[in-house]
Amino acid sequence: MSLLKSMTALGLMATLSVGSALAADLSLYSDKTPWNAGMTGLAEIASKASGATISLQEVTPTDKYQAFMQTSIAGNNAPAFFTWWNGQQLSDLVATGIAADLTPYWDAAIANGDYSAAQRELVSVDGKPYGVLLNVANWVTFYNTEAFAKAGIAAPPTTWAELMDDCEKLKAAGYVPFNGPASGGWMPFIWFSQLVLGTSPDAFVGLTDGTVAYDGPEVQNAFKVWGEMYAKGYFTDPREADDQLNFVNKKAAMFLVGDWHSGSFAEAGMEPGKDFATFLMPPLSPDVQQSVIVEASPIVVSKAALDANPDLGKAVQAMMGEEASNTLGKTVQVYNGNLKAEAPNATIAADKDLVATLKPRALVRWWEAVPSQIQGDLVAAMGAFMFDPTPEQAQKSMATMQSINADYWANK
Amino acid sequence: MVTPASPPISPEILRDARRRERRVAWRQTRVAWLFIAPAVFMVFAFLLTPVVFNVILSFTKWQKFTGLDKFAGFANYERLFRVPYFAEALSNTALWVIGAVALPLAVGLGLALLLRNVPLQETFKSLFFLPRVLAPAAVGAIWYYVYAPHGVLNSVVSGVSGVPFDYGWTYSPQTVTPAVIVTFVWQTLGITMVLLLLGLAAIPKDPIEAARVDGASQGQIFRHIIWPLLLPTVLVVTILNVAAGFTTFDLLWVMAGDYPGKRTLSLAVYMYYEAFSNGAWAYGSAVAVVLSAMVITVSSMLAVIQSRVEKAIR
Numbered sequence: 001m002s003l004l005k006s007m008t009a010l011g012l013m014a015t016l017s018v019g020s021a022l023a024a025d026l027s028l029y030s031d032k033t034p035w036n037a038g039m040t041g042l043a044e045i046a047s048k049a050s051g052a053t054i055s056l057q058e059v060t061p062t063d064k065y066q067a068f069m070q071t072s073i074a075g076n077n078a079p080a081f082f083t084w085w086n087g088q089q090l091s092d093l094v095a096t097g098i099a100a101d102l103t104p105y106w107d108a109a110i111a112n113g114d115y116s117a118a119q120r121e122l123v124s125v126d127g128k129p130y131g132v133l134l135n136v137a138n139w140v141t142f143y144n145t146e147a148f149a150k151a152g153i154a155a156p157p158t159t160w161a162e163l164m165d166d167c168e169k170l171k172a173a174g175y176v177p178f179n180g181p182a183s184g185g186w187m188p189f190i191w192f193s194q195l196v197l198g199t200s201p202d203a204f205v206g207l208t209d210g211t212v213a214y215d216g217p218e219v220q221n222a223f224k225v226w227g228e229m230y231a232k233g234y235f236t237d238p239r240e241a242d243d244q245l246n247f248v249n250k251k252a253a254m255f256l257v258g259d260w261h262s263g264s265f266a267e268a269g270m271e272p273g274k275d276f277a278t279f280l281m282p283p284l285s286p287d288v289q290q291s292v293i294v295e296a297s298p299i300v301v302s303k304a305a306l307d308a309n310p311d312l313g314k315a316v317q318a319m320m321g322e323e324a325s326n327t328l329g330k331t332v333q334v335y336n337g338n339l340k341a342e343a344p345n346a347t348i349a350a351d352k353d354l355v356a357t358l359k360p361r362a363l364v365r366w367w368e369a370v371p372s373q374i375q376g377d378l379v380a381a382m383g384a385f386m387f388d389p390t391p392e393q394a395q396k397s398m399a400t401m402q403s404i405n406a407d408y409w410a411n412k
Numbered sequence: 413m414v415t416p417a418s419p420p421i422s423p424e425i426l427r428d429a430r431r432r433e434r435r436v437a438w439r440q441t442r443v444a445w446l447f448i449a450p451a452v453f454m455v456f457a458f459l460l461t462p463v464v465f466n467v468i469l470s471f472t473k474w475q476k477f478t479g480l481d482k483f484a485g486f487a488n489y490e491r492l493f494r495v496p497y498f499a500e501a502l503s504n505t506a507l508w509v510i511g512a513v514a515l516p517l518a519v520g521l522g523l524a525l526l527l528r529n530v531p532l533q534e535t536f537k538s539l540f541f542l543p544r545v546l547a548p549a550a551v552g553a554i555w556y557y558v559y560a561p562h563g564v565l566n567s568v569v570s571g572v573s574g575v576p577f578d579y580g581w582t583y584s585p586q587t588v589t590p591a592v593i594v595t596f597v598w599q600t601l602g603i604t605m606v607l608l609l610l611g612l613a614a615i616p617k618d619p620i621e622a623a624r625v626d627g628a629s630q631g632q633i634f635r636h637i638i639w640p641l642l643l644p645t646v647l648v649v650t651i652l653n654v655a656a657g658f659t660t661f662d663l664l665w666v667m668a669g670d671y672p673g674k675r676t677l678s679l680a681v682y683m684y685y686e687a688f689s690n691g692a693w694a695y696g697s698a699v700a701v702v703l704s705a706m707v708i709t710v711s712s713m714l715a716v717i718q719s720r721v722e723k724a725i726r
Contacts, residue, residue, distance in 0.1 A: 404495060
C-alpha cells in the first residue's frame with residue numbers, strides 16, 4: 001500500500017512539474033527562416049522582460065506554416081506569439097477572437113516616440129492594433145552594382161523604357177536581367193502584382209476587393225508584358241528552389257523583392273550599398289502614378305495567453321522597444337519601423353530616403369490584401385504561367401484565376 | 413427385462429440448471445465483450461466517429477477559423493462543380509487509378525510468370541520487392557532527384573544525346589502525373605508480383621498437366637486454365653491498387669512539391685490543400701466524402717465481381 005501511495009505521489013509531482021513547466025514555456029512561432037537569429041534575439045528580450053521562457057519555433061515553408069497555424073487555431077491551441085500577415089489575413093484572424101487587442105501597448109509606444117499613428121494602422125483592424133511590428137519593408141528592385149557598371153548603366157532606370165533598355169544591356173554583358181524564382185508557395189505573385197500595379201494602381205486594389213476581374217484588360221496587359229519579358233530571356237529559371245541564389249551568385253542582375261531581403265544578401269557576403277543598391281520599379285507607362293508596395297509583418301499575441309499571464313504585456317512592450325528593433329537590425333538587418341532605432345543597413349536607409357523623396361502611392365502587398373481563402377489558388381495559376389510562359393497558358397491562368405475570384409465574391 | 417424409469421427431474425432443478433446456463437452464457441458474453449471492447453472502442457473513436465464528423469462538416473460553412481456552426485446545405489458539393497481545380501484533380505485521379513491498377517498488374521504478372529521456375533528466383537523476387545520496404549516519402553525524395561532538371565534522368569538523356577537536356581518532369585502538367593505513376597509502379601511492383609506468385613502457387617497442377625498431355629499450347633493453357641483460376645487473386649490485387657491509387661498522397665506531395673498545380677494532382681492532394689492550406693475545412697470535407705464514396709463504390713463493385721468469380725470457379 002505504501003508503495004502504491006509513493007507511486008501516486010510521484011506521479012502527481014511529475015504531473016504538476018510538467019504542468020508548471022508548460023505554463024512557463026511559451027513559443028514564438030515563425031516561418032521566416034532567414035530571420036531566425038533576430039527572432040531568437042527578440043524571444044530572449046521578451047523572455048527577460050516578462051520572466052517567462054519564450055522560445056522560437058520554426059515551421060516552413062509558408063504554405064505549411066499557414067496550414068499548421070490554422071489547425072492550431074482551429075483546435076483552440078494557438079501559440080502565445082506567432083508571426084502573421086496584415087491586411088485581409090489579419091482581419092480573418094481577428095474575427096476568431098484569438099488575437100489580443102494591443103491598444104494600450106501601442107498608445108504607450110506612440111507616446112514614447114517609438115512608433116507613429118500611421119504605423120499602427122499597418123497592423124490594425126477596425127481601428128484596433130492586433131500586432132507588434134516585426135518588419136516594415138518597401139518593395140524595391142535590388143540591383144547588382146557590378147553588373148550595372150559592366151553593362152554601362154550609369155544610373156538606375158526611372159522609366160519602364162529605360163528599364164527595358166537596361167535589360168538588353170545587361171543581357172549583352174552576360175547577365176540574366178531578373179532573378180525570378182517561383183519557390184516557397186508564394187513568390188509567383190511578385191511579378192504578377194508588380195505588372196498590374198505598373199499598369200494601374202487602381203486595378204491592383206480592385207483585384208483584392210473583387211471589383212476588377214482577373215481576366216480584365218489590366219491583367220491581360222500584365223500577362224502580355226510578363227510573357228514578352230520571358231520570351232526575351234529576362235528571367236532566371238523559376239524552378240530554382242533557393243530564391244536568392246541567382247542574385248547572390250551574380251547570374252541575375254536584379255531582384256524585385258521586399259527590402260528585408262537585404263539582410264539575407266549581406267549574410268551571403270554582399271555588402272549593402274556597395275555590392276547592391278535599390279530603385280523603385282517604374283510604372284509601365286509615364287502617365288501611371290509611381291507606387292510602392294509596403295509590407296508589414298506583425299507578431300500576433302494570443303489573447304488567452306495574455307489573459308492568463310498579464311506579465312506577457314511586458315514582453316509585448318519589450319518587443320516594441322528600441323532594443324528589440326536594433327537587435328533585429330543588427331542580427332538579420334530587418335527594420336521593424338521603430339522610429340528611434342537605427343536603419344539596419346545603407347540600403348534600407350536609402351530606401352526610406354527614396355520613398356520620402358518620390359512620395360509614391362503606398363499600397364498593401366497583394367498577398368496580404370487578397371482574401372486568404374483564394375490566395376493560394378490564385379498564386380498556383382500565376383506559378384503555372386511562370387513554368388510555361390506562353391500566351392495560351394496566360395489565357396488559361398487568367399481564366400482559372402477569374403473563375404476562382406468570381407466564385408469567391410459571388411458566394412461571400 | 414424392464415428397465416426402471418428414471419425419476420422425473422423436478423422443475424426446480426430444471427430452473428436452476430437453466431439459470432446456471434444463463435449465468436454462464438452471460439459471463440461468457442461479458443468476457444467476450446471485455447475482449448472486443450478495446451477494438452470496438454478504437455473503431456468507433458478513431459474510425460467511425462471521424463467519418464461521421466467529416467460528413468457533418470461537409471454540410472457546414474467552416475472556412476479558415478469560422479463557420480463551423482453555420483449550416484451550408486449542399487453548397488460545398490455544388491462548389492465542386494463550379495471551381496476549375498476539382499475537375500482537373502478528378503481526371504488526374506482517374507489517370508492515377510488506371511495507371512496504379514493496370515501497370516503494376518501487367519508488369520507484376522509478367523514478372524511472376526517469368527520468375528516462377530528460374531534459377532536464383534528468390535534473389536530476383538527479393539530485388540523486385542526491395543522498394544516496397546521503403547517509406548513512400550523516402551521513395552519520393554529519391555525519385556525527386558531522378559526527375560530534377562539537373563537530375564539523373566536528364567543527365568542520362570544529355571549523355572546519350574550529347575545535347576544539354578534539363579526538362580522539368582515534375583514541373584510540367586503533361587509529365588508530372590506519368591512521372592509519379594512510374595515511381596508508384598516501381599514501388600508497388602514487388603508486392604503485386606508476390607501476391608500473384610501466391611495465386612499462381614495455389615493453382616492445381618493436374619489440369620495444367622492434363623492440358624499439356626492433350627497438346628494445348630502455353631498460350632491456351634494460360635488463357636483457359638491459369639487466367640481463370642488466377643482471377644480471384646487478380647481481383648484482390650486490383651482492389652488493393654484501386655484503393656492505393658485513389659488515396660496516394662505522400663509520393664505526389666514529395667515529388668511534385670514545386671509544381672504550382674500540385675493541388676490538382678489527385679483528389680487526395682486536392683482535399684489536403686483545400687482543408688489545410690486554404691483553410692476551407694468544410695469544402696475539403698466534401699472532397700473527402702466524394703473521394704470515399706468513389707473508393708467504396710469501385711471497391712464494392714470489384715468485391716462483388718470477385719465473389720461471383722469465386723463462385724463460378726467452385
